[in-house]
Amino acid sequence: MPLLDIRNLSIEFDxxxxxxxxxxxxxxxxxxxxxxxxxGESGSGKSLVAKAIMGILNDRxxxxxxxxxxxxxxxxxxxxxxxxKLMGREIAMVFQEPSSSLDPNDTVGHxxxxxxxxxxxxxxxxxxxKWREERIKxxxxxxxxxxxxxxxxxxxxxxxxxICQKVMIAMTIAYKPRLLIADEPTTVIEAGAxxxxxxxxxxxxxxxxxxxxxxxxxxxxxxxxTKTITVMYCGQTVESGYTxxxxxxxxxxxxxxxxxxxxxxxxxxxxxxQLTALSGSxxxxxxxxxxxxxxxxxxxxxxxxVEIPKMEKVRGHYFSCHFPLTEQEGKKS
Amino acid sequence: xxxYIVRRFxxxxxxxxxxxxxxxxxxxxxxxxxxxxxxGHVNPSVEQHEQLVQQYQLDKNWFNQYISFxxxxxxxxxxxxxxxxxxxxxxxxxxxxxxIELCFYALLVALCLGLPMGILGAVRYRKFSDHTVLGIxxxxxxxxxxxxxxxxxxxxxxxLQWLPVAGRLNLLYQVDAITGFTFIDIxxxxxxxxxxxLRDAFSHLLMPALTLALLPTTVVARIMRTAxxxxxxxxxxxASQARGLSPATIIFRHALPNAIQPVLAQVSLQLSTILxxxxxxEVIFSWPGIGNWLMDAIYQRDYPxxxxxxxxxxxxxxxxxxxxxxxxxxxxxxxxxxxxxxS
Numbered sequence: 001m002p003l004l005d006i007r008n009l010s011i012e013f014d015x016x017x018x019x020x021x022x023x024x025x026x027x028x029x030x031x032x033x034x035x036x037x038x039x040g041e042s043g044s045g046k047s048l049v050a051k052a053i054m055g056i057l058n059d060r061x062x063x064x065x066x067x068x069x070x071x072x073x074x075x076x077x078x079x080x081x082x083x084x085k086l087m088g089r090e091i092a093m094v095f096q097e098p099s100s101s102l103d104p105n106d107t108v109g110h111x112x113x114x115x116x117x118x119x120x121x122x123x124x125x126x127x128x129x130k131w132r133e134e135r136i137k138x139x140x141x142x143x144x145x146x147x148x149x150x151x152x153x154x155x156x157x158x159x160x161x162x163i164c165q166k167v168m169i170a171m172t173i174a175y176k177p178r179l180l181i182a183d184e185p186t187t188v189i190e191a192g193a194x195x196x197x198x199x200x201x202x203x204x205x206x207x208x209x210x211x212x213x214x215x216x217x218x219x220x221x222x223x224x225x226t227k228t229i230t231v232m233y234c235g236q237t238v239e240s241g242y243t244x245x246x247x248x249x250x251x252x253x254x255x256x257x258x259x260x261x262x263x264x265x266x267x268x269x270x271x272x273x274q275l276t277a278l279s280g281s282x283x284x285x286x287x288x289x290x291x292x293x294x295x296x297x298x299x300x301x302x303x304x305x306v307e308i309p310k311m312e313k314v315r316g317h318y319f320s321c322h323f324p325l326t327e328q329e330g331k332k333s
Numbered sequence: 334x335x336x337y338i339v340r341r342f343x344x345x346x347x348x349x350x351x352x353x354x355x356x357x358x359x360x361x362x363x364x365x366x367x368x369x370x371x372x373g374h375v376n377p378s379v380e381q382h383e384q385l386v387q388q389y390q391l392d393k394n395w396f397n398q399y400i401s402f403x404x405x406x407x408x409x410x411x412x413x414x415x416x417x418x419x420x421x422x423x424x425x426x427x428x429x430x431x432x433i434e435l436c437f438y439a440l441l442v443a444l445c446l447g448l449p450m451g452i453l454g455a456v457r458y459r460k461f462s463d464h465t466v467l468g469i470x471x472x473x474x475x476x477x478x479x480x481x482x483x484x485x486x487x488x489x490x491x492x493l494q495w496l497p498v499a500g501r502l503n504l505l506y507q508v509d510a511i512t513g514f515t516f517i518d519i520x521x522x523x524x525x526x527x528x529x530x531l532r533d534a535f536s537h538l539l540m541p542a543l544t545l546a547l548l549p550t551t552v553v554a555r556i557m558r559t560a561x562x563x564x565x566x567x568x569x570x571x572a573s574q575a576r577g578l579s580p581a582t583i584i585f586r587h588a589l590p591n592a593i594q595p596v597l598a599q600v601s602l603q604l605s606t607i608l609x610x611x612x613x614x615e616v617i618f619s620w621p622g623i624g625n626w627l628m629d630a631i632y633q634r635d636y637p638x639x640x641x642x643x644x645x646x647x648x649x650x651x652x653x654x655x656x657x658x659x660x661x662x663x664x665x666x667x668x669x670x671x672x673x674x675x676s
Contacts, residue, residue, distance in 0.1 A: 056574045058566075059459075088577025101572035103587045104667055105594075114586075115576050155666040171576060 002029040003179055003211050004053070007067040011048050011235075013060050017286050022061075023048050023235040024293070027311065027318070030179065030211050035201070037222040037243065038215045039258070040232035041282060046215045047096070049232075050181045053213075054093050055083050070179070088115070092172030093181040097188055098164035102156035108167055109152030112136045115171040139170040143200055162193030169200060173208075180204065181213045186221070198225050219262050223247055231255050234282060234293040236308075241317035251317065251324040254278075254294050292321070300325075338659055345655045352647050353403050356640050360402075363636050367391060371402065373413030373421065373637035411641040416633050421641045424626070429645070430513025431501060432622035436604070436611050438542040443549035444600070448593070450550075451557020455565060455592075456584060466554060473551035478610045482544045482617045489540060496540050499619035503537075506530040541618040545611055549603050556599050560592040567591075594665050601657030605650050 011023035023045040030036050038046050051057045053068070055075065068075045070091065075083065087093075095101040103111055113132055123131050140148040143166040156164055165185060172180060182201065186194040198221065204210045214226055222229055223243060230240035231254065239252040250256045260276040280297040289295045291306035298305065300323045309320045363370045368377065368385045377385060386392055390401040405412075411421035454466035490498035501515050502508060508515070508522045508530065515534045519527055564570065565588050573583050612624025619625065623642060630638035 051571075054575045056571050084577045084579065086577075087575060093572075093575040095568060095572055095575075097568060100568040103569045103573070103591065105591045105665070106587070114578065114582075157667050168572070 001072065003032045003034075003071055004028070004030040004213070005067055005069045006049075006053075006065060009049065009052060009063070009065040009068060011045070011052055011057070012062045012064075015286065019062075020285050020288070021235065022285060023052075025308075026232065026235070026237045027240070028213075028230055028237070030213055032178070032211055033205065033209050034228060035205055035212045035214060035226045037226035037229035038213060038232065039217065039219065039222055039229055041217060043234075043282060044232045045235040046232055047183050048235075050093065050183045050213070050215055053181060054087055054091065055080075088172075088177075089117075089175045090177055091179045091181065092175065092177035093183065094165065094168050094172060094185045096184045098161055098168050098185075099156050099159070101168055102164060104156055106155070107152065108154055108156060108159065109136065112139070112152065112167070112171060112174075116174050135174070136170075139174055140167075142173065143167075143170045144196060145170070160190065160193070162189045162196070165189055165193070165197055166200070169197070173204065173210075176208065177210060179211045179213065181215070183215045184217070185214075186216075186218075194221075201225070219258065231258065234288065236293050237311075237318075237320065238294070239317075239319040239321075241319075245315075245317050249325075251314070251319040252321045253298050253300050253323075253325065255319075256325055334662060337662055341655050341658055345651060348651050349648055350403070352644065352651070353406065354399060356644055357399050357402050359643075360636065360640055361395075365636070370636045371412065373415060373418075375415055375418070406644065411644075412637040414630075414638050415635040416630075416638075421638055424638075425623070425641065425645060427510065427513065428621060428623045428626045431515075431620060432608075432611055432615065432624065434514050435538075435541055435545060435615070435620060435622060436607050438538060439545035439607060439611070440549060440600070440604075442542060442546035443553050446546070447550040447553025448557050448596070450554035451596075452561055452584070452589065454554065454558040455561030458562060458565075463558075466558065470551035470554045473547050474555075476547065478544060478548060479613050479617060481547065482541075482614055485540050485544055486617070497533075497537050498540075501534065501537050501621060502530070503533045506533065541614050541620055545607065545614045548610060549600070549607055552603055552606075553596065553600060557592065557596050560596050561588060564588040564592045594661055598657055598661045601653050604653050608646060608650065 006026065006028040008025040008027065009023060010021055010025055012019050012021050014020075026045070026049055028036075028038070028049065038049065040046050048057070048061070052061075052063045053070075053075070057063065063076065065076060070086065073086070075086075078086065102108065113136070116132055116135055121128060121131055136152065137148050140151060145151050145163060145166055151159065151163060151167065159167070180201070185201075186197055189197065201212055201214070202225065205212055214222070216222060226243050228241065229243050229246060231238050231246070231252070233254045239246060239250065239255045246255060247259065250259060257276070257278045263275055278297045278299075283289060283293065283296070289306075291308050292298070292301075295301050295305045302323065304322045307322075309322045311318050311320045312324070360370050361367065368382060368389070368391055369375060371389055371391075372385050374381060374385060388401070389405065390397045409422050411425070413419065414421050414424060417424070450466050450470070454463045457463045486498045489496045497503070502519075506519070506524060506529075508518050508524060511518050511521050515538070516531065519530045519534060524530060565584075567588075570583060570588060573587055611622065612627065614620065615622040615624035616628050623646065627639065627642040629635075630642065
């Protein structure tokens with residue numbers, strides 16, 4: 001049974017032009033111990049999906065789904081209090097801009113205090129302080145922060161983004177979550193610290209069996225760190241399956257375009273030639289095309305594409321396209 | 334941070350110097366003789382006049398005059414009042430505490446009512462309670478203070494006869510002014526039935542303080558609501574929600590401390606508005622404060638008192654705004670390293 005099972009998740013909001021589906025029937029499932037990448041351009045609704053799972057979208061958004069289950073529990077039917085209990089303990093989330101995810105007015109040490117599971121504390125009242133400090137120290141060491149004393153005393157603005165992200169991760173692992181949602185965890189982080197964070201995720205995944213949903217638009221990271229991926233375009237899932245398979249042979253024209261946009265330096269690129277990219281730009285939310293949302297930009301689009309294609313499955317590889325790329329075409333890349 | 338405080342202090346000194354200069358110009362522009370206007374001695378004898386010229390260096394150029402003017406004033410010599418021929422400084426010591434008392438309680442009420450209203454509005458954004466808060470604050474903001482004060486006198490004072498309409502304390506209670514603050518004076522004095530006196534002082538204070546508090550309350554509520562809304566949409570709130578913290582912890586431990594700092598800084602800027610409406614309120618409720626005193630001085634063309642009143646009120650406001658700046662720096666970690674007061 002998958003740990004997280006999402007079927008036909010739609011996220012809508014009211015605009016002056018009527019109700020707009022920012023996320024349109026997205027499917028996603030994560031098995032225990034899996035690292036899944038969620039890939040797409042910015043504005044494709046990746047973060048919305050993550051926030052919908054956590055239930056931290058504000059009232060303007062309407063979330064509906066045929067199924068939104070975590071470990072067999074329907075998340076949408078939980079009360080706010082039950083959901084809070086589940087979050088933080090079972091599901092944790094790491095955000096895009098770590099330094100703004102920490103309270104600017106509070107020391108890092110105190111914020112770590114707050115996210116410790118106090119029901120695990122079995123020492124007397126007077127030893128609690130010591131116990132907490134020990135735990136925090138252990139967690140900080142675990143995420144690779146050596147000078148815990150300085151970090152605990154600092155305010156978030158005094159630390160680098162990389163260290164802030166490590167602190168965020170330390171906070172999330174305090175409760176030993178089973179699912180970690182990482183929403184573009186390395187976009188604002190220095191290059192050197194990026195790999196450290198990914199290694200940390202990998203370690204968590206292997207040692208603690210944490211499933212990870214890695215949301216990113218960086219295909220190189222996806223290729224090297226994830227086992228399975230789901231590709232989103234404009235709020236629709238276009239393709240999902242094993243990372244290796246998809247990178248080897250994409251079925252959906254969008255995935256194909258995405259892979260081609262990665263510059264390969266070994267390939268025979270003539271001097272000053274243009275990199276391949278899809279023509280046109282991502283449609284704005286007010287002017288979403290009907291049917292397959294890639295339609296207007298798709299090189300293979302035909303009349304039939306005004307209807308939303310059904311998800312098809314070929315050897316554990318899902319895609320939604322009326323005219324998928326055949327194996328020969330896929331190999332050309 | 335120390336560097337910042339020094340800078341702020343410099344700013345304070347400079348602003349006060351400019352203020353003194355303006356008042357000095359004003360005194361020069363007043364009709365009548367300069368020596369009389371600046372010192373308050375009406376019809377001085379020849380020796381006295383000679384002494385005043387010495388004291389204020391009136392025979393020297395304007396810069397020397399300005400310097401000696403500042404020198405006299407910061408040593409507490411504000412001259413004499415035309416009408417009472419008493420030292421203005423002593424008179425001011427009598428009336429200033431009454432105004433400070435009134436403003437203090439009004440500000441207290443404004444904070445105690447305004448902050449929770451603002452928080453409520455932000456937390457229940459675009460719900461019924463939010464609209465109620467906005468509605469009340471709009472009404473409160475639009476009502477002229479003097480009109481409300483008169484209505485209150487008419488209804489609670491004259492029709493229902495619940496509250497006294499004028500003064501600080503009933504004349505039955507013989508309380509000596511030690512500090513000038515009624516409640517403290519009553520507690521310090523040795524009169525019988527202190528409890529009754531306190532109650533009387535409270536009933537005198539109630540109407541002026543509440544009418545005065547109306548405007549700042551609405552302003553505080555609105556500023557607080559906006560600041561709180563901004564904080565509640567911040568990333569770290571989303572992150573703490575995702576960590577499963579309870580809404581109460583999120584609002585009171587994280588959002589509130591962040592939102593309240595700019596609000597308190599804004600409130601200190603409201604002090605000038607409060608002081609202005611306090612003067613109106615004092616006249617209407619015959620509160621023996623600085624506003625009442627200044628109004629009388631204006632009617633009687635009591636130039637030394639007018640200039641002294643301006644110096645003290647404006648100086649007080651400048652002082653408070655500088656102090657609130659320093660307070661903001663001391664409580665906000667990101668700004669503690671700031672050198673300039675810009676951000």
